[in-house]
Amino acid sequence: MIAGKTTVDDALFVETAEGPALLGSRCTDCAAHTFPRQGGCPRCTGSAMEDVPLSRTGTLWSWTVQGFRPKPPYTGTEAYEPYGVGYVELPGQLIVETRLVETDPVKLEIGMAVELVLAPFRDDEFGWPVHTFAFTGVSA
Template sequence: MTAPRFVDPSLLTDTADGPALLGSRCSDCGAHTFPRQGGCPRCTGAAMEDVPLSRTGTLWSWTTQGFRPKPPYTGTEAYEPYAVGYVELPDQLLVETRLAETDPDRLEIGMPVELALVPFRGDDQGSVHTYAFVRRTS
């Protein structure tokens, strides 16, 4: 079995608990960023280090993407609306993300969520995945 391919492999890293988003942390002030950055937006310092971000968080806010995004969007040909939101990663930052759940009745602000890898599109080499957050069950 071949490993899944990702839309942008530089956004993820492997950890003992599974894949995690790869962010940056400022060594001067402790601010986190995602995606990784070479400079700190809080203190303008340049001492940034790569860090895996928390795999779990809480849903801070969300909405539904009801129309096909503008190019260069390369998702599936049969477009279906999906949920997007902000997830608060504890003691780190808010991450804008796709949500795996698309039923608005099953989404609620404050619900616990965790990182998942989900299919994004297919091509002649197979499936391409992206990240999303799903309701945490434990």
């Protein structure tokens, strides 16, 4: 549990002074970042990886709107609504594929500033929300 919320996988997150962040890894040999965490480096094939919190802010690199229900186990809540999906560039680290809070194409723009949030994804067996990571636009 992070920030008092149930998540799809607690291993994806770390609590920071600024709030929840994605937990990635960084190669101590070549400085390549990965998400999710990995035990080996995809760039230099080294095994000297360390856990690092990833930037909570970034830039929307590309996006689309998911207009159809994904296959299980990624279906989310029973009441399906289209949602934004994008690639967010985390400065000096990597580009991460993510859900977007915004679903209106008119409000999405490549290059816009975005910030990590925890967003409801589905309900657990007791009816409590389970959260995943998503990014939302921020005012410059």
